[in-house]
Amino acid sequence: MTVTKGDECRCRILEAARKLFYQKGFSATSINDVAEEAGVLKGNLSYYYPSKSELLESATAAREAEVQAMIAEWSALEGSLFEIMDQVLSSFEADADNIVAYGCDIGTLTNELGKGDGELQRQPRQIFELIQTWLTERFATRFSKAVAREHAEHLLVMTQGAAVLAHAYRDPKLLQRQCKLIRTWLREVCE
Amino acid sequence: MTVTKGDECRCRILEAARKLFYQKGFSATSINDVAEEAGVLKGNLSYYYPSKSELLESATAAREAEVQAMIAEWSALEGSLFEIMDQVLSSFEADADNIVAYGCDIGTLTNELGKGDGELQRQPRQIFELIQTWLTERFATRFSKAVAREHAEHLLVMTQGAAVLAHAYRDPKLLQRQCKLIRTWLREVCE
DNA sequence: GTCTATAAGAAGATAGAC
DNA sequence: GTCTATCTTCTTATAGAC
Numbered sequence: 485m486t487v488t489k490g491d492e493c494r495c496r497i498l499e500a501a502r503k504l505f506y507q508k509g510f511s512a513t514s515i516n517d518v519a520e521e522a523g524v525l526k527g528n529l530s531y532y533y534p535s536k537s538e539l540l541e542s543a544t545a546a547r548e549a550e551v552q553a554m555i556a557e558w559s560a561l562e563g564s565l566f567e568i569m570d571q572v573l574s575s576f577e578a579d580a581d582n583i584v585a586y587g588c589d590i591g592t593l594t595n596e597l598g599k600g601d602g603e604l605q606r607q608p609r610q611i612f613e614l615i616q617t618w619l620t621e622r623f624a625t626r627f628s629k630a631v632a633r634e635h636a637e638h639l640l641v642m643t644q645g646a647a648v649l650a651h652a653y654r655d656p657k658l659l660q661r662q663c664k665l666i667r668t669w670l671r672e673v674c675e
Numbered sequence: 676m677t678v679t680k681g682d683e684c685r686c687r688i689l690e691a692a693r694k695l696f697y698q699k700g701f702s703a704t705s706i707n708d709v710a711e712e713a714g715v716l717k718g719n720l721s722y723y724y725p726s727k728s729e730l731l732e733s734a735t736a737a738r739e740a741e742v743q744a745m746i747a748e749w750s751a752l753e754g755s756l757f758e759i760m761d762q763v764l765s766s767f768e769a770d771a772d773n774i775v776a777y778g779c780d781i782g783t784l785t786n787e788l789g790k791g792d793g794e795l796q797r798q799p800r801q802i803f804e805l806i807q808t809w810l811t812e813r814f815a816t817r818f819s820k821a822v823a824r825e826h827a828e829h830l831l832v833m834t835q836g837a838a839v840l841a842h843a844y845r846d847p848k849l850l851q852r853q854c855k856l857i858r859t860w861l862r863e864v865c866e
Numbered sequence: 867g868t869c870t871a872t873a874a875g876a877a878g879a880t881a882g883a884c
Numbered sequence: 885g886t887c888t889a890t891c892t893t894c895t896t897a898t899a900g901a902c
Contacts, residue, residue, distance in 0.1 A: 530897065
């Protein structure tokens, strides 16, 4: 028996925290909210995650692991540079419903935590860096390091901006329109 | 005597709230924080702003008024379409220090409030709409309504994205680089 | 490992003296 | 208009029974 009852409970709490931190924001979510969502009692939650910030760390680490897995899939993609970037953009668009309803999870978390002391912001920022590093490496197969960096940064900027506005207006069409423009830009750049 | 002591106090509270809601976020700011920052007592604050959400409404309305004043200045700008947009972008860049430290005020507020019931988000979203409407009208002096709308939206998207990333990395250079790219885009589009 | 109980403090909001 | 005092609720966190 590799998965104990404790592991299962710990996992439920973590998933509840991830969901609520994303959908309500970190400050606006109480550990009581998390306990209710997970179906455990507050005291029990504290056994697994003694403090709210540790719960945040674990939630962010879980998201980082997901992103790393996604990046691994991207690395296995085949085709031209444009075709690969096109598919990467598609994996962003696939999350449109959530983005419209709650914003980009990494972007909104970075925004919220960035208002604090700055230390809490480090972890979500690393997720951005993971993605940007991968994008830069890919662009570098075609361009100089400097140009590759610029392209990667600009691609990230456009997707984040599209997420902010789509969430502000709660408009999935906006996200589609902007992704179309990003594709046009990608095509110009890659060809 | 047009400015009573009460007005002055009300104003101090409002400015304190605006500062803290921006720098710490709405949820993370207590009305006690606001009272301390304004140098008034909590009970006195409640006399002027009975609830936290009313304080938020007033703070957002004050920001909206500022934006409207800024737009009025933009409307007085002279020169080619590119030159005007170039100056508009400059007024965004002028706030670089704050954007790097705390993000775009409208963007981060919209993000945070958008996680809630959606009703609170309406007010800051209107500020985006104000700006976008003005941009669209300007672009419409040269392009069809549909194209003008697209350009306005894309310009807003790129500035918001640049703000998110610059704040995430706390990097003023990133903002500069992206504004340069936006200018290149503006030049291509306008000429 | 699980749950109850509760501490200790901060939150938003209010009543009423001056 | 200003300030003190207080109420209630919610928050995080902990102690300890089972």
